[in-house]
Every structure is written in C-alpha cells, then in structure tokens.
Amino acid sequence: MSRISQRSLASRILSFSSSFSLFIHLNPRRAMHCIGIDMSKASFHAALNDSSVEVFANTPEGIEQFMGALRTCECAPEETTIGVEATGVYHLLFSRILTTDGWKVMVINPMLSHRVINSSLRRVKTDRHDAQSLREATRMGFGYRFTDTPDVLALKALVTERAALAKMRGQIKTMIGSHTIREEAAGLQFHDSFAATLVTLSSEIAIIERKMDTYGTDTQKLLRTIPGIGKTSAAFLVAYIGDINRFENSEKLTAYIGLDCRVHESGTSIKGKGYLTKRGNTYLRHVLFMGAFVAAKKNLKLKAYFEKKRAEGKHYHSALCAVERKLVHLIYAVWSRRAPFENR
Numbered sequence: 001m002s003r004i005s006q007r008s009l010a011s012r013i014l015s016f017s018s019s020f021s022l023f024i025h026l027n028p029r030r031a032m033h034c035i036g037i038d039m040s041k042a043s044f045h046a047a048l049n050d051s052s053v054e055v056f057a058n059t060p061e062g063i064e065q066f067m068g069a070l071r072t073c074e075c076a077p078e079e080t081t082i083g084v085e086a087t088g089v090y091h092l093l094f095s096r097i098l099t100t101d102g103w104k105v106m107v108i109n110p111m112l113s114h115r116v117i118n119s120s121l122r123r124v125k126t127d128r129h130d131a132q133s134l135r136e137a138t139r140m141g142f143g144y145r146f147t148d149t150p151d152v153l154a155l156k157a158l159v160t161e162r163a164a165l166a167k168m169r170g171q172i173k174t175m176i177g178s179h180t181i182r183e184e185a186a187g188l189q190f191h192d193s194f195a196a197t198l199v200t201l202s203s204e205i206a207i208i209e210r211k212m213d214t215y216g217t218d219t220q221k222l223l224r225t226i227p228g229i230g231k232t233s234a235a236f237l238v239a240y241i242g243d244i245n246r247f248e249n250s251e252k253l254t255a256y257i258g259l260d261c262r263v264h265e266s267g268t269s270i271k272g273k274g275y276l277t278k279r280g281n282t283y284l285r286h287v288l289f290m291g292a293f294v295a296a297k298k299n300l301k302l303k304a305y306f307e308k309k310r311a312e313g314k315h316y317h318s319a320l321c322a323v324e325r326k327l328v329h330l331i332y333a334v335w336s337r338r339a340p341f342e343n344r
Helices: 004-026 060-072 092-100 110-117 127-139 150-186 194-212 217-223 229-239 250-257 282-298 298-309 316-337
Strands: 032-040 043-047 053-057 080-085 103-109
Touching: 004 060, 032 127, 043 060, 043 127, 053 127, 060 092, 080 092, 080 127, 092 103, 092 250, 103 127, 103 217, 103 298, 150 194, 150 229, 194 229, 217 229, 217 316, 229 282, 250 282, 250 316, 282 298, 282 316
Parallel strands: 032 080, 080 103
Antiparallel strands: 032 043, 043 053
C-alpha cells in the first residue's frame, strides 16, 4: 500500500471515529461497547476501551477471566461487539466460549485488520496497538459474525485433516513412481516403504470420510443433488459456510469464498483488468473449481453456459471460473430454499 493510500485510509478512519463519537453522544441509549482482541497461541490482548489493554491466557480459565473483566466494565452481551482477527485455529476456543455465553463475536479478515493496523502514519506494531486497531475495525463494522456450532467445528476439523492426508497421499504416489523408475534403472528390487504408507493413508482417509457424513447430514444430502457437488465438496461447504442464512444473497457468498472480481479504476485513464480477489477459503475454491469441471459436463444449464463462454472466445479456465461462480449461486439457491436441485 502506498503512503498516499495509507494516509487516505487513515483520514477516513479518523473521520469515521469522529462521526461515530458524535452519533453516540447524540444517541446515548444506543451506545455500544466495542472490544478488540489481538489473538495468539498462548494469550490474547483485549482492548476494553480507548486506553485499557489487558492480557489473558488463551485457555478456558483465561477466557473466563476475560468475561469477568467485561462484567466489571459493565458490558452487557446485547450492547457489546467483540472483534477478533481470524488466526487459523487460535481464535476458535475464544469465539466458541464467548458465543455460547451469549456474546456477539465478529471474526475479521486479516487483510482488513492489517489495513487498519498499518493506517497509522507512525507505523506502530505491537500487540497492544494491534488490539486497539482491531477495536477500531470492530467499530467500523468489519468482519462476519461467528456462528460455528460444535458440530460445524468438528466437521471443519475433519475436512481439514482429510485435505492434509489427501495431499500427503498424492506426494506418496509421486514417490512410488520415482521409486519404481530407480528399481528399473538399477535392475534390482529395493525395499519399498511407500506402498505400506499409501495403504495407511487411504485407510485413514476412508475413516474420516465416514465420520464426515455424521455432521450436517441433511444439508450434505441436499447439496449432493447438485451435479458437481460430491461427498467431499458437500462436507467442505457445510464446514466452512456453516449457516447459509448469514449471507443476504448469493453475491455475498461469492465474495466470502473469494470468487468476486477485483476492479481497479481511477478517473478516465486507468482501467485495470479484473481478477479474482481470492480472499476467501482456498479449500472451498479448490473443491468448487473441481465441481465446476463436473457441472460443465453434467449440469444442463451450466453446460450451455460454459459452451456460450467458450464461443465468446474465453479461455478454457476462464470459462470454467465463470461456471464456478454460477455454481455458487446455484448452491445458495438450493441451500437457502431447502429444495433439491432438478437438472432440467
């Protein structure tokens, strides 16, 4: 980000803060408490107000102490918004406990939080400063509400582990191929430990896939009525989207996954080419791209749409990306209406 754009963002943040403070002054009954959480593996810094930042252990006991601090500050769940940066798995325990206790937790994309953190002209970078910046991002309305249930968290853990094991299995298959070539070149048979490892990985993947079917079963079955959505992709969708009702429309879902286009325009002279933002979940984009590959062959409407794009001169992968976005709209319609897909 250039210095000019940083200063522009900083001025917008300051302008918003002034407007927000004036709004609260004129509407005292609607005042909301905003808390910023800078999360790490072992602890987290909590910005409770403009000047106070406290440190708590990222454990059930530490989170309980944090909720005690909220009560001491007279923060009520219905009048408080807590913003925490998405930090892999470190924020999950905190978000789940706070949500279960009735608090509103907003998960903020690191790309957005870093813009606020780096908007300071002094370029300060400490945990305390980051917590205050996340508090400011929460006041600005950044982030999406944490709604993951224990079942969704369990399914998310399973699909993530399956993805890791599947990647390892692919690597082992490559090693087996190299091993075979070396044996042929030497004219000798070597000890092969890869084959047994491949069997173990395949067995573990099968176990995980059976467990995946036990979470969000009805929704997974509903999504599998769509050509291109199989067992794995349906489980990924339920795990990483959770509650479809938190998205107002299919465009919001498309943006969440990272399949919306980035537009770069300035005045009349700069008309940049659009690219996918890729801000969302990498796993989702991968399984949906593979789903689009199948849908372009078996889904009558999407097949016609794919052929239309190809006839317009689109590259094969560009046309497939267009089908992928259409598939997301179809997923949203089927899921939100709770109606099976009819391929006609």
